Amino acid sequence: MNNAAWNDARSVLCIRLDSLGDVLMCTPAIRAIKQSRPGRCVSLLTSREGVAAAPFIPEVDAIIDYAAPWMEASGAHHPAADTEFIASIAARHFDAVAIFTSFGQSALPAALTCYLAGIPLRIAHCRENPRRLLSDWIPDLEPATLIRHEVRRQLDLVASVGCTAASLGLSFSVLxxxxxxxxxxxxxxxxxxxxxxxxxxxxxxxxxxxxxxxxxxxxxxxxxxxxxxxxxxxxxxxxxxxxxxxxxxxxxxxxxxxxxxxxxxxxxxxxxxxxxxxxxxxxxxxxxxxxxxxxxxxxxxxxxxxxxxxxxxxxxxxxxxxxxxxxxxxxxxxxxxxxxxxxxxxxxxx
Incomplete structure (x- = not known):
């Protein structure tokens, strides 16, 4: 694992393209990423439903809405829109990305997107060998060997590159x-x-x-x-x-x-x-x-x-x-x- 490189990452993208509850269950891991380096900027790439939660998650500095074509909720659109989206991600010059998935999902489409966008550090759980699509590959043992709580799954992912937080509660700041x-x-x-x-x-x-x-x-x-x-x-x-x-x-x-x-x-x-x-x-x-x-x-x-x-x-x-x-x-x-x-x-x- 590239712990030293992750420690130097100043701008980190977190990806969770699912619903509100799935995004909330990622917030302890997002906090761990945020708190593991002073001054780190954390952006969240998520679905339209996930975007609604952004004002209430203090660990997130910026939000990106994407109707990813590999997600069920995504509507049909021209592939050129995805090419343009990859270019927009490349223009943000992220240092690293953490791709959060459930064990029933594949991280490879998001990993390919981030590889093409030139993000140098890319971590995810993956059942298949991702080759160069991930710089930090965490073999996915679920559900064959174990089933963890979704929050624990994401915390374990980021802990593998040295990101931890003292508080492990979910984030939602009521206004x-x-x-x-x-x-x-x-x-x-x-x-x-x-x-x-x-x-x-x-x-x-x-x-x-x-x-x-x-x-x-x-x-x-x-x-x-x-x-x-x-x-x-x-x-x-x-x-x-x-x-x-x-x-x-x-x-x-x-x-x-x-x-x-x-x-x-x-x-x-x-x-x-x-x-x-x-x-x-x-x-x-x-x-x-x-x-x-x-x-x-x-x-x-x-x-x-x-x-x-x-x-x-x-x-x-x-x-x-x-x-x-x-x-x-x-x-x-x-x-x-x-x-x-x-x-x-x-x-x-x-």
Missing amino acids: DNDVEAMRARLLAAGINPDRQWLLLHPDSSAPPRRYRSAHWADVIRDIARRTGVPIILAGNAAERPLIDEIHRGCGDAACLLAGELNLGELGAAIKLASVIISNDTGSVHLAAAVGTPVVDLCALTAPQHTPWQVESLVLFNDGTAPARVVDAACALLARSARMMLRAMMHKPNG
């Missing part, structure tokens, strides 16, 4: 104006933001990770009956039909904010919530980043995406009865209530 906007929304809905309330995020970008909508309605009704805690249903505009269906099934037991929150406000909502319940999607990783306890309805196919360094209860969403989800939420609410009580008891008078 004060988003907190104030969210508090105002809660008050308008009759919810005291300083008392306990639940946030539910029912959708996921991957259908196999979705908990059944009828089960969600059962969960909402039962939590409302057992706790009386206010419940908010959130999600983006594309998720509104599913969330409307859930809302119809649970009656007036939940307040509907789906499609009404931008990413900053969603992050603020999750930070203010006592507990969130979510499918295995970006909101789970937002909760991990801001420290909110989470009930994660995780797909059996993705154990490497469970909540990172946050209080959580993980239930596999394949056949999990609503009663188990409710029990998990009530357990986390009880712990949250005890923490709130201890904080009040230790709060200085006056």
Whole structure:
């Protein structure tokens, strides 16, 4: 490994071309790159969805949006656009690039792009021998030999060239104006933001990770009956039909904010919530980043995406009865209530 050369790299490109949650799970590794050399500039090359997270990730100095033709979400475009993109990357004169992938992805298309752009240091996990496409090749042992948490996978990658960080938490810095906007929304809905309330995020970008909508309605009704805690249903505009269906099934037991929150406000909502319940999607990783306890309805196919360094209860969403989800939420609410009580008891008078 070219540790000495990496230590000299002043401008480093990080690549993660996936969704919000995938980008968030790379932030500890990005922090390690950033903090391993004073004055280092870190740029993030990511998807349109990943770009939305950039204002909330303090370790990232610059953001580059690219619809990479080897990614599923990329639309059709003329190959000349990719040639022009490579030229634009070459013009930035990066010293090094770290290519972050899951074990089901190949780093080779991104490696070729960076090779053609003239970036001298290129590191990635790769199952095949990349020859000269990577200057630092980390053989990919997953999933045949082991399966690591996604965060640990990326941390191990950058540690191999001497990049480490003292703090390993996910990054998402909630902005004060988003907190104030969210508090105002809660008050308008009759919810005291300083008392306990639940946030539910029912959708996921991957259908196999979705908990059944009828089960969600059962969960909402039962939590409302057992706790009386206010419940908010959130999600983006594309998720509104599913969330409307859930809302119809649970009656007036939940307040509907789906499609009404931008990413900053969603992050603020999750930070203010006592507990969130979510499918295995970006909101789970937002909760991990801001420290909110989470009930994660995780797909059996993705154990490497469970909540990172946050209080959580993980239930596999394949056949999990609503009663188990409710029990998990009530357990986390009880712990949250005890923490709130201890904080009040230790709060200085006056």
